[in-house]
Amino acid sequence: MRVLIPSALHAYTGRPWVEAAGGTVGEILDDLERQFPGIRFRMIDEQGNIRRHIRLFYRREMVFDLATPLADDEELMIVQALSGG
Amino acid sequence: MSEQATRQGQLVLLVATRKGAWLYHGDAERRSWRVDGPHFLGHIINHLVLDPRDGRTLLAAAKTGHLGPTIFRSTDLGQTWQEAAKPPAFGPARNGLAARSVDHTFWLTPGHPEEAGVWYAGTSPQGLFRSEDGGDSWAPFSCINDDPQYREWFGTVQDGTPDGPKLHSIIVDPRDPKHLYFAMSGGGVHESGDGGESFAPLVDGMAVVEGFDPANVAFHDPHCLRLCPSNPDRLYQQNHCGIYRLDRPADRWQRIGRNMPAESGDIGFPMVVHPRDDRTAWVFPMDGSDVWPRTSPGGSPAVYVTHDAGDSWQRQDHGLPPGQTWWTVKRQAMGADRESQIGLYFGTTSGDLWFSTDEGGHWEALARHLPEIYAVEVGYPR
Numbered sequence: 001m002r003v004l005i006p007s008a009l010h011a012y013t014g015r016p017w018v019e020a021a022g023g024t025v026g027e028i029l030d031d032l033e034r035q036f037p038g039i040r041f042r043m044i045d046e047q048g049n050i051r052r053h054i055r056l057f058y059r060r061e062m063v064f065d066l067a068t069p070l071a072d073d074e075e076l077m078i079v080q081a082l083s084g085g
Numbered sequence: 086m087s088e089q090a091t092r093q094g095q096l097v098l099l100v101a102t103r104k105g106a107w108l109y110h111g112d113a114e115r116r117s118w119r120v121d122g123p124h125f126l127g128h129i130i131n132h133l134v135l136d137p138r139d140g141r142t143l144l145a146a147a148k149t150g151h152l153g154p155t156i157f158r159s160t161d162l163g164q165t166w167q168e169a170a171k172p173p174a175f176g177p178a179r180n181g182l183a184a185r186s187v188d189h190t191f192w193l194t195p196g197h198p199e200e201a202g203v204w205y206a207g208t209s210p211q212g213l214f215r216s217e218d219g220g221d222s223w224a225p226f227s228c229i230n231d232d233p234q235y236r237e238w239f240g241t242v243q244d245g246t247p248d249g250p251k252l253h254s255i256i257v258d259p260r261d262p263k264h265l266y267f268a269m270s271g272g273g274v275h276e277s278g279d280g281g282e283s284f285a286p287l288v289d290g291m292a293v294v295e296g297f298d299p300a301n302v303a304f305h306d307p308h309c310l311r312l313c314p315s316n317p318d319r320l321y322q323q324n325h326c327g328i329y330r331l332d333r334p335a336d337r338w339q340r341i342g343r344n345m346p347a348e349s350g351d352i353g354f355p356m357v358v359h360p361r362d363d364r365t366a367w368v369f370p371m372d373g374s375d376v377w378p379r380t381s382p383g384g385s386p387a388v389y390v391t392h393d394a395g396d397s398w399q400r401q402d403h404g405l406p407p408g409q410t411w412w413t414v415k416r417q418a419m420g421a422d423r424e425s426q427i428g429l430y431f432g433t434t435s436g437d438l439w440f441s442t443d444e445g446g447h448w449e450a451l452a453r454h455l456p457e458i459y460a461v462e463v464g465y466p467r
Contacts, residue, residue, distance in 0.1 A: 006151075051152065
């Protein structure tokens with residue numbers, strides 16, 4: 001499926017849209033890590049929590065559970081919630 | 086680290102800031118400086134350290150406002166960088182304690198010269214990590230991260246500095262790689278004699294905030310701990326509650342800050358020791374009164390030096406702004422070189438980099454208008 005990568009992570013992917021395979025959000029993130037080593041830990045902490053300023057959207061809804069199933073013909077959008085100075 | 090012979094040579098200042106890192110390469114006379122940066126523009130860099138064992142490897146503790154923490158490595162003095170394959174990260178929940186996640190790596194210390202590739206890292210929330218491959222992969226180190234007693238001493242994010250308590254000042258005894266010290270911004274000074282298998286508090290004699298019990302290790306707030314390279318049995322410490330010296334094997338800290346002038350007090354963040362004279366050390370006092378402004382006392386910044394192990398202190402402010410100046414210097418933002426006449430360097434919260442080539446006698450600005458400076462280290466590239 002197509003995945004939108006926020007600009008803060010373009011240093012890993014080199015582009016805003018990438019393809020990743022998986023049936024859940026967690027599997028998509030694992031595939032991103034396989035393709036772009038290091039990228040997952042910048043978004044998901046070591047306890048499996050989505051980091052404070054990272055937001056995941058699927059079908060226009062925010063996703064909080066990495067076990068959320070995904071359809072391959074849809075898009076996962078990862079965005080950074082800007083805050084601070 | 087073992088003290089190397091006095092050397093004249095080119096050095097590099099490693100400046101870590103809230104918005105990136107800069108390297109300032111000095112000439113042999115320390116008169117002209119070549120700037121290399123920014124590196125990681127926009128990243129929060131808490132510490133940037135050159136490995137003295139090879140003079141080429143740099144580690145940078147990084148995060149951004151939006152992304153998780155990581156470590157960047159360079160083996161060519163910053164020409165190219167690679168991200169650590171496995172940055173510091175806590176393990177799963179153990180011992181019935183809550184699982185924790187690293188917010189940022191705050192401190193980096195190269196290991197003993199006999200232990201090539203070993204590095205230590207301190208994090209926030211407070212944790213201790215070790216790498217054995219030059220900083221590429223990291224693992225939780227020793228028992229303390231998941232020890233119930235240490236967890237109590239670590240406190241929570243509410244017990245520390247605005248962005249969380251920090252494990253810092255990791256020190257390896259140059260005579261013995263198994264003899265380690267570290268300090269915590271909330272939680273005292275600790276020592277291991279068995280390579281980190283176990284640690285024990287070293288807080289006797291240290292004051293705590295009035296009304297609190299000094300017997301409770303959690304209430305001790307060391308800001309900066311230094312070991313004298315010329316005498317590894319001597320430690321100096323700048324604490325939230327004073328300046329201290331400890332001469333091992335004694336285990337009771339002496340409050341040498343009581344000899345500081347009353348107008349400056351003995352509160353501050355950084356402390357620097359002379360590489361060849363264990364009686365000489367420098368501090369940078371700040372205002373720790375009422376609401377803790379954390380600014381230069383009276384708006385007049387100054388370094389204070391002792392040449393007699395803390396029995397007396399002298400003000401060193403020649404060249405520094407005379408008044409209405411409200412920056413200060415953070416705990417890892419002051420350092421010394423190893424030249425025959427010691428050079429001193431500090432970075433300010435307002436983003437200015439100052440230096441002295443006569444052991445603090447005269448100060449000049451080396452760079453201005455950088456982001457808030459978090460750390461200044463001195464390295465000798467090879």
